Amino acid sequence: MSQISLGWDYFVVAKFIREAYGSARVAGAHAILTRAYETCWDAAILAVSKVLDNHKDSLSVKYLLNCLDSVPMQYPGLTRDALAKQIAEHRAEIADIEAQIPGIWDERDRIVAHLDRKHVYAPASVRSSPPIEMDDLHSAIRALRRILLIYNQQWQALGISIDSSQEIWNDLEKILRLLNEDGQKAG
Numbered sequence: 001m002s003q004i005s006l007g008w009d010y011f012v013v014a015k016f017i018r019e020a021y022g023s024a025r026v027a028g029a030h031a032i033l034t035r036a037y038e039t040c041w042d043a044a045i046l047a048v049s050k051v052l053d054n055h056k057d058s059l060s061v062k063y064l065l066n067c068l069d070s071v072p073m074q075y076p077g078l079t080r081d082a083l084a085k086q087i088a089e090h091r092a093e094i095a096d097i098e099a100q101i102p103g104i105w106d107e108r109d110r111i112v113a114h115l116d117r118k119h120v121y122a123p124a125s126v127r128s129s130p131p132i133e134m135d136d137l138h139s140a141i142r143a144l145r146r147i148l149l150i151y152n153q154q155w156q157a158l159g160i161s162i163d164s165s166q167e168i169w170n171d172l173e174k175i176l177r178l179l180n181e182d183g184q185k186a187g
Contacts, residue, residue, distance in 0.1 A: 002152075004144045007047025011141055012165040014040040015134060016172045027180040044137060049104050051144050052094065061147060065090060068151065090147050097140045103132050104140075 017037040020026050026033060053060045065087050072080045098104075 002148060003047050004051050004141060004148055007044045007051070008141050008145055008165070009168060010040040010043035010047065011137060012168045013037075013172065014044060015138070016169060018134065020172075020176055025176060025180070028182070029179045044141065045104060045107055045132065048101070048137065048140055048144065051148075052098060052104070061094060061144060062091075064148075064151060065094075086150075090150075093143060093147065097143055101132055101136050101140050107132055 014037050017026075017033050017040070021033075050058070051061050054062065068083065069087050072083050078086065
């Protein structure tokens with residue numbers, strides 16, 4: 001499974017938990033749900049940052065586009081000109097994604113991948129500025145998945161879609177319902 005698909009799954013869990021709390025649907029298991037939210041949010045951020053990474057040794061979407069650009073016969077579905085146009089459009093879209101979530105590198109470097117020393121004395125100062133918004137991360141992951149699915153014919157042949165979150169969402173609904181039923185019995 002690709003890094004961005006894993007990131008999508010983690011994002012779906014984080015979004016579900018945030019929305020459940022926002023609509024006052026959570027009656028118990030706060031410790032585990034809070035930790036699950038934080039962990040899934042961080043994992044989604046890490047997945048997106050890996051796919052967008054600019055390091056020369058990274059296996060990123062930019063690297064994929066560079067490879068396709070330099071060896072277009074590896075992607076026989078389009079003419080050289082059509083592929084070049086598509087790659088240019090996707091590079092522009094990636095630049096837009098990066099502009100939409102500029103705090104992702106800061107969040108990854110200071111919170112997710114490395115714990116900044118400022119956590120000791122001023123933990124609030126470590127949060128990314130501007131903060132990463134749920135809708136922005138959602139848009140970024142969806143766009144990156146769509147771009148990668150275009151180039152990965154094997155995934156397309158397997159029928160993997162951009163929006164495969166329904167099964168996870170349904171499972172989370174069941175878990176929340178069970179937790180709330182159990183909380184009502186105990187109370």
